[in-house]
Amino acid sequence: MTKSELRQLRVQLVMMGALFAACIAASAAVPAFDWAFHTYLCRERYAPTPAELRRFVEAAEQGRLDRGEFDRLAPEGKVAIYRDWMSRSGTPPRATPGTLMAAAPEVYGKAVERTLICGRADQRERALEFLELAGDAGAIPMLQRVGRWWMRRNLPVIAERIQMTIGRLEQTAAGRPPASAELSPVFP
Amino acid sequence: MSAKLPSADGPWIDGALRWAGIEPRAFRALLHAYLLIDFRNQQFGRATLSGPKAWVAPMFWVVGQNLLLGFATGVILYERVDVFFFALANLAVSMLVMATAVIVEFNEVVLDPEDLEVVGHLPVPARTYSAARATNLIGYVLLITVSLNLCPAIIGIGLPDAGWAFVPAYLLASLAGNLLVVGALILVYLVLLGDRPTESTRELLAWSQIVLLWIALMGGQFVLLHDRSFRIEMLAYELPDWVRWLPPGWLAWFVASTGPVGDAVAWWVPGVVAVATLGVWVVVMARLSAAYAQMQPGAPAWRRAVLRPLPRPGDLAGPIVRRLTRAGEERVAYWLCTAMLRRDYQLRMRSWPAFGVALAAVVLGLATGQLGDPMKEHSGVCVLSLAALYLLTVPVPTILYNLNFSRDHQASWVLLSAPIGDRVAFAEGMRKAVTYGVVLPVLVGLGIVFAVCWRDPLDAAENVLAGWLAILAAGHASQIGVLRGLPFAAPAARGETMGPIAMFAALVSGTAMSLVGLHYLASQRFWTFAAYLGGLAVAVLALRAAASRVLEQHFVTEAPGHD
Numbered sequence: 001m002t003k004s005e006l007r008q009l010r011v012q013l014v015m016m017g018a019l020f021a022a023c024i025a026a027s028a029a030v031p032a033f034d035w036a037f038h039t040y041l042c043r044e045r046y047a048p049t050p051a052e053l054r055r056f057v058e059a060a061e062q063g064r065l066d067r068g069e070f071d072r073l074a075p076e077g078k079v080a081i082y083r084d085w086m087s088r089s090g091t092p093p094r095a096t097p098g099t100l101m102a103a104a105p106e107v108y109g110k111a112v113e114r115t116l117i118c119g120r121a122d123q124r125e126r127a128l129e130f131l132e133l134a135g136d137a138g139a140i141p142m143l144q145r146v147g148r149w150w151m152r153r154n155l156p157v158i159a160e161r162i163q164m165t166i167g168r169l170e171q172t173a174a175g176r177p178p179a180s181a182e183l184s185p186v187f188p
Numbered sequence: 189m190s191a192k193l194p195s196a197d198g199p200w201i202d203g204a205l206r207w208a209g210i211e212p213r214a215f216r217a218l219l220h221a222y223l224l225i226d227f228r229n230q231q232f233g234r235a236t237l238s239g240p241k242a243w244v245a246p247m248f249w250v251v252g253q254n255l256l257l258g259f260a261t262g263v264i265l266y267e268r269v270d271v272f273f274f275a276l277a278n279l280a281v282s283m284l285v286m287a288t289a290v291i292v293e294f295n296e297v298v299l300d301p302e303d304l305e306v307v308g309h310l311p312v313p314a315r316t317y318s319a320a321r322a323t324n325l326i327g328y329v330l331l332i333t334v335s336l337n338l339c340p341a342i343i344g345i346g347l348p349d350a351g352w353a354f355v356p357a358y359l360l361a362s363l364a365g366n367l368l369v370v371g372a373l374i375l376v377y378l379v380l381l382g383d384r385p386t387e388s389t390r391e392l393l394a395w396s397q398i399v400l401l402w403i404a405l406m407g408g409q410f411v412l413l414h415d416r417s418f419r420i421e422m423l424a425y426e427l428p429d430w431v432r433w434l435p436p437g438w439l440a441w442f443v444a445s446t447g448p449v450g451d452a453v454a455w456w457v458p459g460v461v462a463v464a465t466l467g468v469w470v471v472v473m474a475r476l477s478a479a480y481a482q483m484q485p486g487a488p489a490w491r492r493a494v495l496r497p498l499p500r501p502g503d504l505a506g507p508i509v510r511r512l513t514r515a516g517e518e519r520v521a522y523w524l525c526t527a528m529l530r531r532d533y534q535l536r537m538r539s540w541p542a543f544g545v546a547l548a549a550v551v552l553g554l555a556t557g558q559l560g561d562p563m564k565e566h567s568g569v570c571v572l573s574l575a576a577l578y579l580l581t582v583p584v585p586t587i588l589y590n591l592n593f594s595r596d597h598q599a600s601w602v603l604l605s606a607p608i609g610d611r612v613a614f615a616e617g618m619r620k621a622v623t624y625g626v627v628l629p630v631l632v633g634l635g636i637v638f639a640v641c642w643r644d645p646l647d648a649a650e651n652v653l654a655g656w657l658a659i660l661a662a663g664h665a666s667q668i669g670v671l672r673g674l675p676f677a678a679p680a681a682r683g684e685t686m687g688p689i690a691m692f693a694a695l696v697s698g699t700a701m702s703l704v705g706l707h708y709l710a711s712q713r714f715w716t717f718a719a720y721l722g723g724l725a726v727a728v729l730a731l732r733a734a735a736s737r738v739l740e741q742h743f744v745t746e747a748p749g750h751d
Contacts, residue, residue, distance in 0.1 A: 007245075009220075009223065009224060009227065012227060012244075012245050012247075012248060015244070015248060016247075016248055016251055019248070019251065019252055019255065020255070020334075020335075020338065023255040023258075023259060023338060023339055024338065024339075024342060026259060026339075027259060027262065027338070027339040027342035027343050028342055030262065030263060030266055030342075030343045030346060031266075031342075031343065031345055031346025032346075034266070034267060034346050037266060037267040038267065041267070042267050042268060044418075076567070114418060114422065117418070117421055117422065117425050118268075118418035118421045118422070149270075149425055151449065152270055152349065152449055153270050153271075153347075153348055153349045153449075154348045154349040154447065154448055154449045155348055
């Protein structure tokens with residue numbers, strides 16, 4: 001095919017049609033590979049905990065946080081302690097959530113909320129366990145808001161799991177400790 | 189692209205056209221011609237680097253860019269946001285690009301008084317001319333709408349809160365929104381402004397799709413790989429209420445209401461938009477028909493564009509430029525280069541895209557909250573601030589090198605025969621035209637953005653000072669690397685305007701990115717930042733001295749063979 005033939009309107013229209021066809025195929029492939037989005041792209045990534053925060057992590061595990069020093073930490077530093085707990089392989093320490101929520105409920109409430117919105121399924125599960133272990137009923141309005149978001153996104157399974165956590169927190173607030181649940185499996 | 193008159197279609201189409209008072213043969217010929225003009229739009233031709241003889245038409249690249257833009261935004265948002273936000277973002281991008289495309293192609297698809305010279309003397313009834321123009325306009329809007337929205341419509345099917353009706357609802361919403369935008373824009377130009385878009389506006393907007401594509405690709409890469417704050421997800425989750433009241437918000441509401449969750453389908457939204465669109469288009473068609481009716485010999489066609497007048501001879505510079513430049517060769521070169529940068533749109537179109545990456549970094553930084561103050565934020569939050577600052581060095585060698593070329597290069601004998609005694613001063617004037625006349629205003633604008641965002645004008649000024657020193661250094665280095673002779677003396681041949689300096693431009697970019705790292709480290713303490721500024725100043729002085737020596741020996745100011 002010569003250059004002048006290529007420049008004909010008919011050929012240009014055929015080329016444009018081929019371009020549209022290729023884009024339709026590529027677009028149709030995106031929903032077909034949505035497992036890749038769930039597994040690799042739509043998840044929180046946790047950087048290694050900085051060495052200077054290790055003593056805060058250990059103190060939180062033992063429930064003996066120095067509030068004076070802790071309050072002077074920047075919000076990013078406080079969230080790094082939460083992320084350390086979230087990324088801990090094996091069974092994470094049970095005392096950490098309660099200690100952290102008592103020290104900075106707004107910071108950790110926001111961190112849990114972000115995990116529930118942006119995290120992967122296993123990360124959401126562990127974030128809910130964080131709240132259940134902390135037993136902080138103050139997080140219930142936030143959980144209701146997040147539950148409504150997942151209902152709106154037509155994912156009622158997640159909303160039901162959040163509702164379960166709300167029920168456990170209400171029991172804790174009423175002085176009836178919930179049946180202790182197993183912690184979620186080890187993170188990959 | 190060969191222009192061949194199309195063969196006659198079935199008699200029923202001819203009959204329908206005659207019934208409507210349209211001459212079928214003239215209608216087909218005009219429509220075919222307009223289609224060819226659409227494919228060969230020269231604003232987009234410059235923006236997509238496809239010349240009039242290229243075998244791939246500019247329109248092909250424009251449609252490709254639109255498809256890629258829609259695909260990129262669809263992938264970035266997929267599975268991260270709800271169907272409302274997905275539709276909102278994609279519809280907003282579509283309406284924005286549609287608006288810019290219509291302004292760019294105003295002459296080709298809406299109204300061009302130059303048609304009078306071609307069609308005016310032919311026996312073409314006004315109604316036939318109007319019908320061909322209107323058909324071409326609607327066809328163009330449909331093509332751009334489909335190219336922008338096809339990929340999001342398909343990708344969106346996979347969202348859990350999107351129902352089977354997502355595709356038709358989304359395409360209906362995008363068509364309604366784009367028709368409304370186009371109608372409103374034409375009305376603004378015809379009724380309020382009473383004129384067509386200016387040449388410079390059209391040239392500038394021809395690049396908007398490329399800038400948007402840059403933002404989508406850079407932003408997408410950032411979101412997919414590096415955004416640990418999940419700004420898009422959190423924005424969709426905590427969307428401010430006022431956003432829902434914007435026009436794309438109404439249409440997105442309609443699209444979301446067709447899903448399996450929520451209340452009844454909000455049919456009233458497309459109903460209201462359809463009535464508004466119809467109303468706007470009735471007025472548009474009435475105004476356009478009136479304008480088309482004037483396309484007859486002797487009728488008052490619209491006024492023609494005129495070139496910007498040059499300053500009076502001898503009045504080379506205002507008071508500011510007289511302070512910035514020394515009298516003689518330096519001021520002459522400054523005036524010549526700034527005048528050509530104002531007048532020669534080809535030179536502008538070769539030069540302005542170099543600012544695209546810096547602009548994309550600023551927009552991305554503003555959108556993602558990464559435009560932090562490096563003096564206060566010692567984290568990744570300030571990376572895009574520093575990148576935007578130092579990316580302003582990248583256009584310096586590109587523009588300086590582009591000053592070699594001109595569409596009127598044969599007139600360079602005037603310069604070559606002129607008595608230029610101080611060649612270093614002349615090259616200094618060229619450098620100052622680029623650094624002071626082009627880059628400095630952008631840097632000042634960036635400084636204002638920094639001062640507003642950081643709420644600390646002093647920090648903004650300190651950072652801008654560092655950026656300015658880097659730009660000065662890039663200017664002197666470019667004098668060494670790319671300036672070899674009098675400006676505007678060569679034709680802008682394909683491959684000549686960028687190829688020979690690709691390595692040098694890469695060196696400047698690499699150095700600029702290294703300076704981003706140094707600046708970041710130095711800004712942690714006052715004295716290290718002061719030392720960094722001192723180092724930059726020394727580098728500027730050293731490069732200036734080196735540039736003077738190189739220019740003295742190698743900068744050619746005479747014609748070949750001149751004694």
